[in-house]
Amino acid sequence: MTEYAKLGxxxxxxxxxxxxxxxxxxxxxxxxxxxxxxxxxxxxxxxxEGLLTSVGTSEEAYLGATDLRNYGGxxxxxxxxxxxxxxxxxxxxxVIVGGNSSLNMMFDTIARAMLFGVLGEKPWxxxxxxKFLCPSPGYDRHFAVCEVFGIKMxxxxxxxxxxxxxxxxxxxSSDASIKGIWCVPKYSNPQGITYSDAVxxxxxxxxxxxxxxxVFWDNAYCVHDLTxxxxxxxxxxxACKAAGNPNLVYEFASTSKxxxxxxxxxxxxxxxxxxxAIKKVITFQTIGPDKINQMRHVRxxxxxxxxxxxxxxxxxxxxxxxxxxxxxxEKELSGLGIASWVRPNxxxxxxxxxxxxxxxxxxxxxxxxxxxxxxxxxxxPYGNDPKDSNLRIAPTLPTVSELEAAMKxxxxxxxxAAVNKLLAA
Amino acid sequence: MTEYAKLGxxxxxxxxxxxxxxxxxxxxxxxxxxxxxxxxxxxxxxxxEGLLTSVGTSEEAYLGATDLRNYGGxxxxxxxxxxxxxxxxxxxxxVIVGGNSSLNMMFDTIARAMLFGVLGEKPWxxxxxxKFLCPSPGYDRHFAVCEVFGIKMxxxxxxxxxxxxxxxxxxxSSDASIKGIWCVPKYSNPQGITYSDAVxxxxxxxxxxxxxxxVFWDNAYCVHDLTxxxxxxxxxxxACKAAGNPNLVYEFASTSKxxxxxxxxxxxxxxxxxxxAIKKVITFQTIGPDKINQMRHVRxxxxxxxxxxxxxxxxxxxxxxxxxxxxxxEKELSGLGIASWVRPNxxxxxxxxxxxxxxxxxxxxxxxxxxxxxxxxxxxPYGNDPKDSNLRIAPTLPTVSELEAAMKxxxxxxxxAAVNKLLAA
Numbered sequence: 001m002t003e004y005a006k007l008g009x010x011x012x013x014x015x016x017x018x019x020x021x022x023x024x025x026x027x028x029x030x031x032x033x034x035x036x037x038x039x040x041x042x043x044x045x046x047x048x049e050g051l052l053t054s055v056g057t058s059e060e061a062y063l064g065a066t067d068l069r070n071y072g073g074x075x076x077x078x079x080x081x082x083x084x085x086x087x088x089x090x091x092x093x094x095v096i097v098g099g100n101s102s103l104n105m106m107f108d109t110i111a112r113a114m115l116f117g118v119l120g121e122k123p124w125x126x127x128x129x130x131k132f133l134c135p136s137p138g139y140d141r142h143f144a145v146c147e148v149f150g151i152k153m154x155x156x157x158x159x160x161x162x163x164x165x166x167x168x169x170x171x172x173s174s175d176a177s178i179k180g181i182w183c184v185p186k187y188s189n190p191q192g193i194t195y196s197d198a199v200x201x202x203x204x205x206x207x208x209x210x211x212x213x214x215v216f217w218d219n220a221y222c223v224h225d226l227t228x229x230x231x232x233x234x235x236x237x238x239a240c241k242a243a244g245n246p247n248l249v250y251e252f253a254s255t256s257k258x259x260x261x262x263x264x265x266x267x268x269x270x271x272x273x274x275x276x277a278i279k280k281v282i283t284f285q286t287i288g289p290d291k292i293n294q295m296r297h298v299r300x301x302x303x304x305x306x307x308x309x310x311x312x313x314x315x316x317x318x319x320x321x322x323x324x325x326x327x328x329x330e331k332e333l334s335g336l337g338i339a340s341w342v343r344p345n346x347x348x349x350x351x352x353x354x355x356x357x358x359x360x361x362x363x364x365x366x367x368x369x370x371x372x373x374x375x376x377x378x379x380x381p382y383g384n385d386p387k388d389s390n391l392r393i394a395p396t397l398p399t400v401s402e403l404e405a406a407m408k409x410x411x412x413x414x415x416x417a418a419v420n421k422l423l424a425a
Numbered sequence: 426m427t428e429y430a431k432l433g434x435x436x437x438x439x440x441x442x443x444x445x446x447x448x449x450x451x452x453x454x455x456x457x458x459x460x461x462x463x464x465x466x467x468x469x470x471x472x473x474e475g476l477l478t479s480v481g482t483s484e485e486a487y488l489g490a491t492d493l494r495n496y497g498g499x500x501x502x503x504x505x506x507x508x509x510x511x512x513x514x515x516x517x518x519x520v521i522v523g524g525n526s527s528l529n530m531m532f533d534t535i536a537r538a539m540l541f542g543v544l545g546e547k548p549w550x551x552x553x554x555x556k557f558l559c560p561s562p563g564y565d566r567h568f569a570v571c572e573v574f575g576i577k578m579x580x581x582x583x584x585x586x587x588x589x590x591x592x593x594x595x596x597x598s599s600d601a602s603i604k605g606i607w608c609v610p611k612y613s614n615p616q617g618i619t620y621s622d623a624v625x626x627x628x629x630x631x632x633x634x635x636x637x638x639x640v641f642w643d644n645a646y647c648v649h650d651l652t653x654x655x656x657x658x659x660x661x662x663x664a665c666k667a668a669g670n671p672n673l674v675y676e677f678a679s680t681s682k683x684x685x686x687x688x689x690x691x692x693x694x695x696x697x698x699x700x701x702a703i704k705k706v707i708t709f710q711t712i713g714p715d716k717i718n719q720m721r722h723v724r725x726x727x728x729x730x731x732x733x734x735x736x737x738x739x740x741x742x743x744x745x746x747x748x749x750x751x752x753x754x755e756k757e758l759s760g761l762g763i764a765s766w767v768r769p770n771x772x773x774x775x776x777x778x779x780x781x782x783x784x785x786x787x788x789x790x791x792x793x794x795x796x797x798x799x800x801x802x803x804x805x806p807y808g809n810d811p812k813d814s815n816l817r818i819a820p821t822l823p824t825v826s827e828l829e830a831a832m833k834x835x836x837x838x839x840x841x842a843a844v845n846k847l848l849a850a
Contacts, residue, residue: 037496039495039496040495042483042492042494042495045483045486045492045494045495046483049482049483052478052480052481052482052483052485052486052717053477053478053481055477056477056478056481057474057477058467058470058471058474058477060477061470061477067467067470068687068688069467069470069685069686069687069688070464070465070467070470070685070686070687071462071464071681071686071687072687073687099524099525099715100524100714100715101711101712101713103710103711103712104710104711107709107710107711108710111536111540114540115536115539115540115550115574116573125540125550141709144709145709147709148541148706148709149540256496260494260495260717261494261495261496261712262493262494262495262496262497262498262712262713262714262715262716262717263493263494263715263716263717263718281573284532284566284569284570284572284573285528285529285532285533286526286528286529286532287526287528287686287687288526288687289525289687290524290525290687290688290715290718291687291688292477292685292687292688293688293715293718
């Protein structure tokens, strides 16, 4: 393969004609493909059909003498707390089990901080301009939460082992209006990067200028390994304790991509002091989460080992899809100097960096061919990818054959956009 | 029966001795009774055991081509919207179906108003002191929500057919800092009063000084009839439309006391303009509620008629309990001039007004005898019943025999407290 940048104008023109012909041919096939959504496929969901009936009788809706159908249980049932505690490597006293959505818990956590403040500090809404650090590329829904609350977002670069910690440390320690940072520490969305132990330790040792600064640690993919050599993430709460910073982190997770995205169970973990303060507010918000659905999960998965065994079955369905994505990128784009990516060991996405200035063009070319990708820019705060380079590939929802067709088309568009860019230079 | 007020001092002293002896005798029995909680009994919950398995296979988790296990569906699934719309007498386009808690939807509605404002008005949190009207006696958790948000509560008297509308109209039209009023319009908590058509029409015709004033219409007991001659409540959204006030009301309801308190489905209803504005915020808060649990309800109850048939079965269990409460009150207290109550046609409570200045004493006497009642004062804002007169009886959770014993003890304590009060006068 010759790098495109080394091709002469005539070679590029010939290539352009060839690629455009191929593009027209593919368009004529009437494709209708979607690689935009981080949603499990129905085959993954079928794997836990038994969950639907794991609480099937009135008797099974009891936990000891407690009737789980009735009111009560503000922070979740004990065995679900224990299951999550085991999965996250924290203590059951450090978790609150919620409803079906960890996003909801994150949104509510920020709403509480805005209205009631964090551990006795003034409500964020009374502190003038508030800012969050946003390692980028990152998760668009994190950024959207900041946007709706009017929280100013400051992008921070992602490196190979996590956020640029020099930048994070400098910003957090010098600016008391910075109140939080969004992290997806394992198999990050979209890059699939797992933070190194050194990065976790540097987080735990942060010396924020703001007492009410919190790390929003969205451990969404904590059990979402795809290979036999999975990444491991150092546990953050104990790292914070060891660093004398016990209250620094709010951690979030859920079974949304373990059991059912719409009907799973969400959790947050934090120091006991944080947890107590949060419960003092949520006791006004609700009488308790859906305990029956928690019991379904407890009865079905039993324990953390049960969850991990289940995730192995999901990996059997997902690994071939990630292979198609990465193998196609390898085959079609390697050596051309127009794109880069990393094969992740888990998570839900593959992040693709195309030639700077080309991501929107690639997205548009695909859209015209009826291939839907997450919008270019979505992985950056305010939808603004300064290099216009990053695209997020979500391989889970399409079938294997759809994915093959979609990836072929994506690579074609990446090449075509690059050739046009080079010709215009 | 002679009215206690007409008894002479010696007669009262004799009665006191007699009542105290009886109280001591009852205490010696070692009772352990609870009439404090508006919770269904497990026998009521057993009635819908089939709900647990009504979505029992992967196939049953589909609605047409939509996989309800997956993400999506911000405002609920269509048939659940239709079911609630039929129950409430509104249009499906006027409802948002939520999670398992209507209290959560109410809390979030106030949090949204505080942070984002109501239909384009300034956020409540930026408008200085905010006030709510609180028809009293009322529901303690409504009052608690105001308290945690720092919203000043103004009590308004309850009359036989609803809140004192002269007071409501005068206050709402003259004070722009009044942003809401809490209503339980059918079988009110605790009195079991249903608002008359005239009261509903006066609500619909309110001319609030504040554009962002809303009536919080907690229709918690909309299908909770106990008799063959149930109360009927005029539908408020259409009344508001007719009065040219379409955006005035936020209505709330749930199946918490229809199916399972901890695992039911909650709903809010409002004008389409209100609904659109709310959805613009909640789209940042969650990807959607638990659609499987909604589908369980749809498949189990089918439609509003199915819900009503189910509630008839609940009434068969509950009516005898309400009879014990009211019959015992009748037998033990009528004609004594020391207490008043109304036999409700539905709902979850019986409200008892004892001699002014005696409610706390009655509560304490019962507590010493191991009979738990809702705290005296809890039915008023800030826990402050100005007359110290109101007690809330919750008959649903105890068994029939427990309830008989508890009611006998309650009446004894009401009499003893009255005698002591008269002797001290």
